[in-house]
Amino acid sequence: MQQVYLNNAATSFPKPPQVVKAVNEALLNMGGSPGRGGQRMSQAASQTVRQAREEIARFFGAPDPRRVIFTLNATEALNLALHGFLRPGDHVVTTVMEHNSVLRPLKTLEKIGVTSTRVEASPDGWVEPRQIEKAINVNSRLIVTIHGSNVTGTMLPIEGIGDVARKHGIPYLVDAAQTAGIVPINVKTAGISLLACPGHKGLLGPQGTGFLYISEDIDLEPYKQGGTGAYSELETQPEILPERYESGSHNTPGIAGLAAGVRFIADIGVDQIRAKEKHLTELLIKGLRDIPGLRLYGPLDTDRRVGVISFNINGMDPATVGELLEDQGGIISRHGLHCAPLVHHVIGTFPAGTVRLSLSYFNTESEIDHTVEMVARIARRGYSSPWYTALTVS
Numbered sequence: 001m002q003q004v005y006l007n008n009a010a011t012s013f014p015k016p017p018q019v020v021k022a023v024n025e026a027l028l029n030m031g032g033s034p035g036r037g038g039q040r041m042s043q044a045a046s047q048t049v050r051q052a053r054e055e056i057a058r059f060f061g062a063p064d065p066r067r068v069i070f071t072l073n074a075t076e077a078l079n080l081a082l083h084g085f086l087r088p089g090d091h092v093v094t095t096v097m098e099h100n101s102v103l104r105p106l107k108t109l110e111k112i113g114v115t116s117t118r119v120e121a122s123p124d125g126w127v128e129p130r131q132i133e134k135a136i137n138v139n140s141r142l143i144v145t146i147h148g149s150n151v152t153g154t155m156l157p158i159e160g161i162g163d164v165a166r167k168h169g170i171p172y173l174v175d176a177a178q179t180a181g182i183v184p185i186n187v188k189t190a191g192i193s194l195l196a197c198p199g200h201k202g203l204l205g206p207q208g209t210g211f212l213y214i215s216e217d218i219d220l221e222p223y224k225q226g227g228t229g230a231y232s233e234l235e236t237q238p239e240i241l242p243e244r245y246e247s248g249s250h251n252t253p254g255i256a257g258l259a260a261g262v263r264f265i266a267d268i269g270v271d272q273i274r275a276k277e278k279h280l281t282e283l284l285i286k287g288l289r290d291i292p293g294l295r296l297y298g299p300l301d302t303d304r305r306v307g308v309i310s311f312n313i314n315g316m317d318p319a320t321v322g323e324l325l326e327d328q329g330g331i332i333s334r335h336g337l338h339c340a341p342l343v344h345h346v347i348g349t350f351p352a353g354t355v356r357l358s359l360s361y362f363n364t365e366s367e368i369d370h371t372v373e374m375v376a377r378i379a380r381r382g383y384s385s386p387w388y389t390a391l392t393v394s
């Protein structure tokens with residue numbers, strides 16, 4: 001059976017051949033770790049990591065590559081930003097659209113006296129910049145929002161929120177887990193102080209990669225300390241970037257792959273990637289919206305969303321639909337809450353969640369047609385079959 005991979009919001013697949021080649025070459029040829037030895041292999045590893053930093057900085061319009069800090073994933077980048085920046089008494093403006101990678105660190109930070117306001121969203125997941133502005137108080141020290149929702153696909157107006165942040169002199173942390181590599185982002189024009197990105201989703205790099213961009217006016221407390229290759233004589237963590245935040249050996253093969261992913265996207269052009277993703281999203285939405293008994297979530301207008309599409313079939317448990325899609329159609333989806341529980345209160349799908357289909361540049365029109373046909377078939381048979389469960393999603 002043909003396999004259709006529609007779980008790119010979790011991690012993208014397949015990766016471009018250039019990414020696989022770059023990881024392979026790093027594993028085959030680079031015995032050293034960046035900054036850990038003067039021999040040729042170690043220097044080559046240092047150069048690979050340095051170049052990757054430069055390419056990422058260029059891609060996101062960041063003036064200083066040393067302010068691109070490599071992490072394991074978006075979660076680690078968000079934790080570095082939140083734990084590194086917030087202090088007792090600080091207030092954070094955030095939204096109900098956030099992933100647990102923001103909600104949980106903020107919950108943990110409550111223990112040291114950090115408070116937050118979660119701005120409500122419209123039923124399709126939209127938040128107006130003026131709602132963010134209204135939530136600001138005298139103690140507000142950070143604004144943090146997603147760029148694209150990993151449940152509804154809704155894209156928040158980060159430029160407008162960035163304007164609010166600038167107007168009030170409050171740094172803005174953007175969780176670009178669902179948009180980096182898919183939607184153009186320029187940290188300067190969008191007024192972003194901190195940008196958290198996975199390397200393994202839209203940027204098409206391997207798992208175990210991600211980064212945090214930190215603007216020049218932000219200083220974070222490093223939340224790990226240790227060997228940095230250089231500055232070994234110091235008893236304390238070096239102040240210099242990027243070493244201040246990058247203790248321990250790097251994931252050099254992963255970073256080499258991430259750089260190859262960024263090059264792949266830059267060569268095609270992020271606008272082209274976005275255009276193709278929008279086209280496929282449109283096809284999928286058009287096909288799904290007319291299926292009787294199916295409920296789609298998030299905006300229908302593809303200018304306001306990314307290719308992350310959640311739905312439910314009335315009377316069917318999302319887990320069952322997900323299993324049927326895979327067993328009968330070879331379609332890899334994801335079902336449940338997608339680590340963003342508050343979003344499901346907004347769209348009325350808590351606690352069962354949704355079935356989520358998430359696209360990538362590599363999906364095809366025929367895969368979308370096949371998916372629509374399979375979902376329609378499951379919806380048609382749903383009520384009368386043993387798959388039916390009493391669970392009705394509102």
Ligand SMILES: Cc1ncc(COP(=O)(O)O)c(C=O)c1O
Nearest residue numbers: 073074075099101150175177198
């Ligand atoms: C909106 C959002 N934020 C953060 C994350 C965490 O990303 P990672 O898996 O790279 O830690 C995800 C992952 O799905 C996400 O969708």
